[in-house]
Amino acid sequence: MNDLSNTSRPLHYHTEIADIVARMVELQQAIDNHIQDTPLRHLAVLRASQINRCGFCVDMHTREARKDGESNQRLDHLIVWNQTGDFSEAEKAILAWVEALTTVRDDTDYSALRETLRHYYSDQEICAYSAVIGMINFWNRMQISGH
Numbered sequence: 001m002n003d004l005s006n007t008s009r010p011l012h013y014h015t016e017i018a019d020i021v022a023r024m025v026e027l028q029q030a031i032d033n034h035i036q037d038t039p040l041r042h043l044a045v046l047r048a049s050q051i052n053r054c055g056f057c058v059d060m061h062t063r064e065a066r067k068d069g070e071s072n073q074r075l076d077h078l079i080v081w082n083q084t085g086d087f088s089e090a091e092k093a094i095l096a097w098v099e100a101l102t103t104v105r106d107d108t109d110y111s112a113l114r115e116t117l118r119h120y121y122s123d124q125e126i127c128a129y130s131a132v133i134g135m136i137n138f139w140n141r142m143q144i145s146g147h
Contacts, residue, residue: 011146028135034128039070040094043078043087044129045136047095048102050079052140090120094129101133 014021035041042065049057062075077084081095093116100108117126 013142013146024135024138028139031128031131031135034124035132036125038068039065040091041129041132042068042070043074043081043091044094044098044132046075047078047081047098048133048136049140051099051102052137052144054140054143056143057136057140093117093120097126097129098133101130102137 032041042061046058046061046065049061065075066072074086077086078095081087082092087095093113097113097117100110100113114126121129
């Protein structure tokens with residue numbers, strides 16, 4: 001039975017559905033094993049976290065990226081990645097994919113985005129990054145809804 005005395009209290013996913021969270025962590029590890037470019041993975045999860053406005057995740061992924069050698073300038077410019085010269089065309093292709101899969105819109109041309117991605121990445125890599133994006137969106141929503 002629910003405690004109705006404090007219905008606005010935070011949710012504790014890690015204790016309430018610990019078995020599901022543990023499986024999601026295992027899935028995250030399996031997905032991450034398919035990503036060879038750790039710096040690009042950092043940019044992808046950070047950009048999705050920015051879009052989703054998950055402060056906890058932005059902080060965590062920014063720290064991880066810096067720890068792995070990402071520059072402050074690129075991290076500062078990530079929010080305007082398509083307006084700076086700080087990112088390669090290959091990185092921009094992934095960042096566009098992040099935005100398309102994080103902010104689903106009717107007018108997004110996924111075919112054109114896939115075509116651009118295929119100039120730089122194999123289908124396996126695109127699928128792996130799609131899974132990374134899906135997972136960070138899952139984690140962002142869990143974190144946001146828990147508070």
